[in-house]
Amino acid sequence: MNHIRNGRIFAACHPQDTARIRIRIVRYEEGDMRALVADAATGARQRLILVSSLHPTAVTGTGNRRKSGYAPEDAPPVTRSPTPPHVQEPAAEVTDWFDGMPGRRYRVALPPRLLLLNSNQRLHHHRRADITRVLRRAAWAASRGLPLLKRAHIIGVLHPEDRQRRDPANWYPSFKACVDGLVDQGVLEDDDHTRVVGPDMRIGHVVTGSRLVLHVRELEQGESAPELGK
Secondary structure (H helix, E strand, C coil): CCCCCCCCEEEECCCCCCCCCEEEEEECCCCCCEEEEEECCCCCCCEEEEHHHECCCCECCCCCECCCCEEECCCCCCCCCCCCCCCCCCCCCCCCCCCCCCCCEEEEECCCCCCCCCCCCCCCHHHHHHHHHHHHHHHHHHCCCCCCCCCEEEEEEEECCCCCCCCHHHHHHHHHHHHHHHHHHCCCCCCCCCCEEEEEEEECCCCCCCEEEEEEEECCCCCCCCCCCC
16 A cells, blocks of 8 residues: 555544544554554554555545545545436336236335345344344335235345446345245245245346345246246
8 A cells, every 4th residue: 555654644534533633654564454653743642553544535436525534634635525426217127027927916115225134244143133124024014015925936136226246146135034024914925935936036227225126926826937038
């Protein structure tokens, strides 16, 4: 990190940060996880801080002002935060996930900005249980009014907040909680393999704050697991 140099002064990024607002790099070697710093004015209160909190500039890559950490005092000042690019969102679903398949169809859309569970996360079991409970309750509320379905095919669509590449299968814990919410609501008697095909997980269009949407299709009498073309 060539922006971290011995003797260089950093200032707190947050404009309201009055504590430790200016620090001087006392000792740092390339590759270190922490840098030894001290108060810039007095040299007192030497301590180690993570280099991840020592940013090269006071703005992010998208032009927004940072609200934590420190940036070099001699870096160009922040004049204004440019308006982030507007992401156009389709007004409605543009993909027919059950194209050409029979049966009644229903859409269960959870609110955006909910915390989601990802199989790659390492969460305390209490925290995981809390997030699961919220997702399950949200799906229960969003499916109010749907009829009882003896058998159903479910496609779970993750609408991300940006266009980065993702593996939607990693969000299976979130989709599972939502399907349990359908059972709580009485849309499904249970979610075992005799009653539910799926959830098959897909990526949808970008939505601010991200959201999960369940697309539910009633399976007709004697219909086997479908062949998906999506």
